[in-house]
Amino acid sequence: MAATHLVVGLDSGGSKTLLRGEIDGRASSIECRGEGANPNRVGMDRAAEILVELIHDAIQDAPPIDRLSVCAGVSGAGRSGEQEVLADAVRQAFAGPETTVHVEVVHDALIALDAAYDLGSGLILIAGTGSVVLARGQEETLLRAGGWGHILGDPGSGYAIGQAGLRAVAEDYDGGDTTDLRSRLREHCGVTDRECLIHRVYQEDFKVQSVAPLVVEAAANDDAVASDILVTQASNLAEQVGWVLDGVEGLEPRITMLGGMVQNSHYADILQRILGEHFPACSVAFLEKEPVVGALRRAYRLSSAA
Structure with a gap:
């Protein structure tokens, strides 16, 4: 029987977490939403629980899997020690004799960077x-x-x-x-x-x-x-x-803006104008893809490198 591979990206901020998963690279995706997992706000244990709970929800919507690749971009998890604690919690929750698990936890800004430019x-x-x-x-x-x-x-x-x-x-x-x-x-x-x-x-x-x-x-x-x-x-x-x-x-002289504040057109106009005045050689644009896209890209690279 062919191996079933679930690739999962998570974008977790202070107030909410978005999970997007893909099975064997198919175009259709799984989406789950939950509360924010910023460890500075909810604590390390609860942050790990939130990530694990959402991945459990994703697995329930998938056929039996034997490969799981996860990248989570987590607000407030900027230090390597915190990232490894969260990654270990996910590995321990899903690894088993019939399941290979690869997990990466990074700061949420990094998945936004990957969503904007991939590896560029x-x-x-x-x-x-x-x-x-x-x-x-x-x-x-x-x-x-x-x-x-x-x-x-x-x-x-x-x-x-x-x-x-x-x-x-x-x-x-x-x-x-x-x-x-x-x-x-x-x-x-x-x-x-x-x-x-x-x-x-x-x-x-x-x-x-x-x-x-x-x-x-x-x-x-x-x-x-x-x-x-x-x-x-x-x-x-x-x-x-x-x-x-x-x-x-x-x-590369290009700036991409994102976040709740730049969704307000008046403030975004002011910020874009000031950036243009200070850095005329740079293009200034808004992020066109959701940050979770960057997490998915990283999860795919994680599975390829393993």
């Missing part, structure tokens, strides 16, 4: 809840900037923009520049005064990144404070792009 050279910029810049140059040299998380970095991200918006509202209460963000925060988040703002931010599980869309909406309606926030954050992110462009030899 180029730079990706991710602006979602967090932010990161990753590029691949000659001889597959990789260089990253950002990805430090909201405490140490993440310029241009939903968290950074939301935080800047909250600070602008606090300054408005203190007598600083007037901004429409104050009324928007009252309408959408129920923040009615300074005491309420302090309580919500410091004593409740307030999602700082949830303010970012309010900042973008205010900027699109000509609020000067909100507009300055977006330009500043986009410029800070562009600065990181410059560091990476300067540090990678043989880099």
